[in-house]
Amino acid sequence: MVNYAYLRVSTDQQDVDNQRYGILEYANRNSITNLQFVEDTVSRKVKWRERRIGDLLLKTMQPGDTAVFAEISRMAGGTLQVLEMLEHASNHQMHIHVVKQNMKFDDSMNSRIMAIVFGMAAEIEREFISLRTKEALAKRKADGVTLGRPKGKAETVKLDAHREEIMRYLKKDISKRAIAKLLDCSKSTLYNWLEREGLNKKKPKTAKATGTPS
Known part of the structure; x- marks a missing residue:
C-alpha cells in the first residue's frame, strides 16, 4: 500500500506551505507514513481527469492505496467532480482522507452521504466568496476607486x-x-x-x- 498527499500549488507560497504542514500533521496523528507528495499547478477549474490528480487516481493508485487532501475544495472545482473522484476511489478500494474536515472516505454509505454534504458546502462557499468579491468591487467602483493595475511601470517587480x-x-x-x-x-x-x-x-x-x- 502506498500513501500519497496531493497539493494544489498556487502562486501563494504560504498557502502551499500551510497545505503541506496540515497534511503532515494529520498523517502523523493517523499513522499515515512515507507520504509521496504530488503537486499540481493546474487550476481546479480544469476537469479532475485532465489534471495530475486524474493521473494519480486513474493510473497510479492501486487498491488499498491512500490519498490525502488538505480540504474538499482542493480536490476539484465542483460537487459533481468531487463525487466522481470519491466514487472512483470507493469502487477501486482506495482510501481518501481530507484533513480540514478530518474525514476518511471509503465505500460505506455514511462516507457517500458525507461526501455529498461537504462537496456541496465547498461549492456554496465558493459562490459566496465570488458574490462578496463582486459586491466589493462594485462598491469600490461606485466610490470612484480606479480598479485594476495602476498605469505606468511598477517600481519593483x-x-x-x-x-x-x-x-x-x-x-x-x-x-x-x-x-x-x-x-x-x-x-x-x-x-x-x-x-x-x-x-x-x-x-x-x-x-x-x-x-x-x-
Missing part, C-alpha cells in the same frame, strides 16, 4: 530580487531561454525585465575578416 543572479548568467553567455528556466519564469517575463533594465540589447555581430590574396 518579481525579478528585481534576482538581479545579481541574472547578471551572473548573462556574463556567462547563458541563453535567455535557459535563464528563464533557471528562474522558473516565462520568457516574456524575463524579456520584459531585461527591457526595463536596458539589458535587452543584442550583441553586435563580429565582422568577418576579409582580405585580398597575396
